[in-house]
Amino acid sequence: MIVPEIRIREARAADEQALAELDRTTWSPLHAVMPAPEPGQPFYDERHRPGHYLVAELGGAVVGYVRVVPPTPLPCNAHVRQIQGLAVADSARGRGVARALLRAAAARARAEGALRxxxxxxxxxTPARTLYETEGFTVEGVLPGEFLLAGKYVDDIQMGRPLTP
Structure with a gap:
């Protein structure tokens, strides 16, 4: 059996429908603080443009994305990039897609001059936290009880890693 190779590329405007569908089908209270996306809701908007995303493909199909952006517009913070969204289709889980997206995000951030x-x-x-730790992220802060989700208070954990060569 031939296993297709994971291909990572920058998102394009033409990916919007596939990314919106991926966003809807992967939504979970395990990782989301926003309400589930509605069918027909656009994926891109003024704050979420194609250039902010890297897309993972398997066999030509979009199976994941990561959003990598500056955390603020401040010049004093220009050396940092932040992951603000990561999703992998259920059909592609366990195949290294999330890890490939994280590594591509780090490489892109480094290429843009980011240091963190x-x-x-x-x-x-827990699955995401474990993955992030294996990719060099460490806990840098905890906001206890930051979100009330499904009747339970959940901590928001801030993680980071250096982007040294």
Whole structure:
């Protein structure tokens, strides 16, 4: 059996429908603080443009994305990039897609001159936290009870890693 290779590329405007569908089908209270996306809701908007995303393909199909952006517009923060969204289709889980997206995000951030890569993850999302730790992220802060999700208070964990060569 031939296993297709994971291909990572920058998102394009033409990916919007596939990314919107991926966003809807992967939504979970395990990682999301926003309400589930509605069918027909656009994926891109003024704050979420194609250039902010890297897309993973398997066999030509979009199976994942990561959003990598500056955390603020401040010049004093220009050396940092932040992951603000990562999703992998259920059909592609366990195949290294999330890891490939994280590594591509780090490489892109480094190429843009960033020295640090940060992210936020919900405390109860153990699989994501474990993945991030294996990719060099460490806990840099905890906001206890930051979100009330499904009647329970959940900590928001801030993680980061250096982007040294």
């Amino acid at each position: 890569l940060t992210l936020r993850v919900l405390a109860h999302n």
